[in-house]
Amino acid sequence: MNQKGRRSITQCPRLEDVPELLQHIQSWLPVEEATRTSVLSKSWLRAWSTIPTLRFCVLKEQENRKHMKLLDMERTLIRYHRENIQIEKFELLIDIENQESASVTEKWIQSVATKSCLKEISLDIRLFGASLRLPDEILSGQNLTKIRISSSSVKSKVFGLRVIRVPPKMENHFVSMKTTNHPKCLSLRELHLSSVIISEVVLHDILSSCRLLENIELLHCSQGLKAIKVENLPWLYKLHIATFDGNSTALEVNHVPNLRFFSCSVDLLPWSKRPLKNVHLISLGSNVTELTLCGILFRNKASLDKIINSGLHFLESLTLDLTCWTSRSFRFTCASMKRFSLLVSPLVDVVHVIAPKLHCFSLTCRIMPRLFFPDSTLKQIRFWLRLAITDLDASFFLKMRKALKLASECEVYIKMSLKNHEVQPFEIDIDDLRSRLPFLPAINVKKMFFIATEDECQWERSPFFDAFFEICHPKDVYALPDSQQLKHNNHFCRLMLKEVLDKSEIKETIKAYWPSYLKHVQMKRVDHEKRETLTDSHKSFLDGPGPLPVKFILYWH
Structure with a gap:
């Protein structure tokens, strides 16, 4: 070379x-x-x-290594300060079990927050036996562009099909932000707070001083706040606010011309006996493309039109909660909408949607309404049904069959509340239902998820599935164990084992009964890829297949 x-x-x-x-x-x-x-x-x-990027993870489960990790974290921070090494990004995931460790954590956060070079700070704090107050310096970084603080002291509980989170005031431990210093982080672009108790003064100072904010997420941080005001933020494109109820906190959104994504979710606590009301002054710009409004108490079209109006020319995705809707019908028109999710009250009989570009629709309900989608080319419909067995009749199955015809592909999620012993068992005239059905069983139901909340004495023969399989022949059925059974009894497993394996006897007694249309059935655990043909050997599943659902693959004639 x-x-x-x-x-x-x-x-x-x-x-x-x-x-x-x-x-x-x-x-x-x-x-x-x-x-x-x-x-x-x-x-x-x-x-x-x-x-310049520091990440620390100190978890309670890692008890044998936790002390070493704490020492390593402390030595690293001391060395960075002693040698004046830059910290641009700081991430901390930590379990705090007592007030002493909370105080040490506060000092660590304070030492990092004072760094003028800090650009991003992310804190994920899990509280087990203490409360933590964020230091005043948390908002002092002049180059700070992103703040993300999450507390997991709030526990989640499931009510029906919705997840309701217990508010911070009901917990003994919390993370709070009550600094008296005026924010100096004028370069802040993103603010994410989850289950953090923040004072109204601090929140107002942040939202009024940090004019470059582009992304705001306030999840369950409204405890004690009279109002959340998001105003005069010309660069804001995403705003997500979730609160626990609409009685104490007003939401005001004005002068956000570049807002693209807006989500407001109000979890109405089931045990709250206060009168239901919302005080929201929301004025959205015309550029919104994704909109979620859950728990805002729309009672009629006039209250809905205050937020959703003809000015949203670019709206593509809409999620609406109409649990307090008082009208018998709901009618909505949107020329640009492509995805629509709707939660309706039992009072709504008719849902009429005029959206020619709509291709995905999701419906959550307890009583099936009639659906009308003129000029729409729906590709997919998802049904989230929380059903009481005593409220079902032939009209439910007739409406359901017509609804399945609206899209090329459907998914059905059913949570069934079964009868108690004082109520007459559910019965339905299958011959009458067949004579009234306008179409053959639908074959476009690709997935079905089923869970029952109680035990029922009739599941060797299920009138519900007798009728349900008359309107559709689903491909994949995910059967979840009964939610209130200690042995994880699984009703659908029992149904398949009894009805399908004995279908030769059924053929002789009932002509064209639904098991006669089944070629064969395979099953598999959802965490296992191996499929097995359903045989007598699977009768052990009657004692419970465990806490995980079982997937049944149904092959129909």
């Missing part, structure tokens, strides 16, 4: 000569793997020891 060639090779920069590139690679690796890179060479070790 000539001298010119050698000179060009020696002058070419090596990977080790660019520490920023090494640190960029390390920042994308899991912490343990990134640590291993330090043994590759001195350059990798130097890059790792001065990386």
